[in-house]
Amino acid sequence: MNHLQTAQSVLNEAFGFDSFRPGQEEIVDRLLAGRNVLAVMPTGAGKSLCYQIPAIVRDGLTIVVSPLVALMNDQAAALEANGVAVACIHSGKSRENNVMDWRNVQGGDVKILYLSPERLMTERMLTVLDAIKPGMFIVDEAHCISKWGTGFRPDYAALEHLKARYPDATIGGFTATADATTRSDIADKLFGGDGDTVVHGFDRPNIWLGVVPKTQWRNQLMEFLETRRGQSGIVYCASRRLTEEVASFLSENGIRGLPYHAGMSNEDRQQNQELFMSDEAIVMVATIAFGMGIDKSDIRFVFHLNLPGSMEAYYQEIGRAGRDGAPADAFMIYGLDDIRTRRQFIEQDSSEEEYKRKEHKRLDTLLAYCEATQCRRVLLLSYFGEEEAEACGNCDVCQNPPTLIDGTTEAQMLLSAVVRSGERFGANHIIDILTGSSTERIISLGHDKLPTFGVGNEHSKLFWRAFIRQAVAGGYLVIDIGRFGGLRLSRTGRLVLKGAQQFYYREISNPKTTSRSARSESRTDDFSDVDRELYQRLKRLRRELADERNVPAYVIFADRTLQEITREKPGNLEQMSAVNGVGPKKLEDFGKLFLDAVSDHLNAADDASASS
Incomplete structure (x- = not known):
């Protein structure tokens, strides 16, 4: 019996599945053959089996590096339920239990050992592993090793020394989120590029995609949730304060909302997570601290109350919805304040200018996605290198294609107001100039005497806010974080101001939050025949x-x-x-x-x- 036949037997006899899912067999085959592999697979595609089965079939010990204690415990419990010998060593267990697990490892009674990167990469642990000679190392959530990826964790950086210390071991990395640059960086760090990178599709066609401008978030959130009462979902917020505020707001309005953020005690976070996992009608209101390793299949929606950090972060977060294959919704509201906040985060994160430049470009890509005039899924998939995608029919843009309007005249009004006021004021002040609002600040600065004062008063302030947001997303205006968030013109903005380039904008209307594609609404529930x-x-x-x-x-x-x-x-x-x-x-x-x-x-x- 060859190794793939053995793997098929383990799949059937230990896990109870008749066949591999698409993409799994190829990765299993390579790891069994001793090839180093970086596997990129969408959430819910069955990544864990891709390394668990080779670990069971191969001789020797497999070390699985995992970033979260809860994730280690859950995966170990799932393996034990299928009769697989597994051990977990971490600070969340008693010393006695850790010692017992380690003795089982030393005695050769364990096939898979779960460790955190911090514990694995101590000299003490590596020294005792030298005698055991593990045959395979698996790095779960491998994007955490790359500074270019979302969710970088310094504790993961030391893992790049594994290959040199254990040259005969097979190294595998698994993630659901990595663009081409990040994939190359992960493969280089884990195994010096000497291995295979296997990418098995980023598309999650059952997830409906929608984005609208933020106006009044409370009304928008309640409008969205009104038709989804009784469903499990996640609302992502940018701050701990907002997380608490939103959870309280939902509870006051008859929706069971639970907060989850890093400022809570471990006990409170764990309790809320367990309630969310076991109940079908809880909305988890969370920062990005929540989500990694969450294996709840019936999450019906992910609602972003603020702009995510990047396309990778966005993809990872919406991927927590609809893991059962049934229709799910990913909805986002965002505004200029979100853009400014994200720019500030980037500037405060690192002193490396190249890193900042890269992150600003990532954010530019996300903004272009938010203001898309073509299928959102096509843009999302093309970012991850899937260039052949066709319009999906399951996003708001496919459902209601936007009308593009020549707004060159309005753009020149806006850009002129920015330039004449010194390219140092934010959107609210510029809107006051355009609409002719004689505020105390406008008068004290003499901006009521500018030629552009009042030139745009035929449009509402709401219109100008949406117009400016599109100009920023399109790269015509830049939010200057170094000058307290003031607006300044980009090179393309100056071309529009000079009349050398036209400016088109999406028709501005009142955003709707409850629409879904006809395809999504008419689609038969995969489980409609269930009693x-x-x-x-x-x-x-x-x-x-x-x-x-x-x-x-x-x-x-x-x-x-x-x-x-x-x-x-x-x-x-x-x-x-x-x-x-x-x-x-x-x-x-x-x-x-x-x-x-x-x-x-x-x-x-x-x-x-x-x-x-």
Whole structure:
């Protein structure tokens, strides 16, 4: 039996799946052949199996480097539920348990050891591993090693020394988020470029994409959520303060909103996360501190209340929605304040000018996405190197293509006002000049005497704010962070002012937040044939079993497995074993309990039918 046949047997016998998902087999094959691999796969594509199966099949120990204790615990629990020998060593466990796990590792009884980068790269740990000679190192969330990627973590930087210390070991890196520059940097750091980079599609076609200007965020958020009550979702905020404010606001309006940010205690964060994972009707209001390693399949929406940091961050965050393949929504509202804040973050983050330049360019790309005049998915996928994508029909731009208007005259008014006031004032002051508002500041500075004072008063302040936002997103105006956020002209802006270039803008109207594509609304729910009453009964049983074992619910069975049990209604263990996701260990541990639940449900239905 060759190594791929062995891997197929493990997939079936240990994990209970009939076949690999698209992209998995290629990566498994390369790792089994001893090739270094950087694998980039979309969220929910089954990255973990791509390294867990090779770790089980190969001789020797595999070290999996993971950034979060909770993520390590969850993956270890899922492997143990499938009968795989695994160990976790971290500060969240007692010394006695860590010592016991380490003895099992030294005794050769463990196939996979989970460690944080900080613990792995201590000289003490590396010295004892020298004697064991691990055969494979897997770096999960590998984008954290690259300064060019989103979510860079200094603790990951030391991992670039692994290959030199263990030249015979296979190195694998896994991430859902990395553009071409970041992929090259990760591969160089992990294995000196001597390996394969495998990219398996970034498209998540079930996620509807939408972006509108921010006007009144409370009204916009409530309008969006009104038709989504009872659904799980995430609202991302840029600050801890706003996170708390939004969570309270939702609760006051009858929506169960829970906060999650780095300023909370570990206990409070963990409690809120566990509630979110187990309940179907909670909205998690969070900073970017929330999300990595979250394996909840029925998140129906991600709402960005502020502009994300980059296209990579945006893609990673919206990827937490719709992991079950059913329709989900990714919606964003943003304004000029968000742009200024993001520019400030970049300037404050590092003294390396090349890094700042790169990050400003990344933000430019995200702004272009926000002001897109063509399919958003095409722009998103092209950023990650997928140039052949066609219009998706499942974003707001495809649904309602924007009208482009020649706004060269208005642009010249705006640009002239910026120049004549000295290119040092923000949007509000410029709008006051254009609309002829005789504020105290305008008069004290003498700006009511400028030739541009009042030239744009036929348009509202709301119009000019949206117009300026488009001019900034299009690169005609620059927010000068070094001069307190004042607006200044770019080279292309000066060309428009001189009449050497035209300016077109998207028609400005009141933004709507509740629209979805016709394709998304008319699409048949993948699980419409499921007996909902039985499905909920199985989910309650799963929750009870998970609580007893202190593990996430998906460790017992994934949603898709429960849905298949609900459809097939197995009557014995042999039929249960044929369900995807039911391996021998889970069949032994949980099979009879779920069979009894199915039988009780069918008997109750028969009794109800007979009595009627």
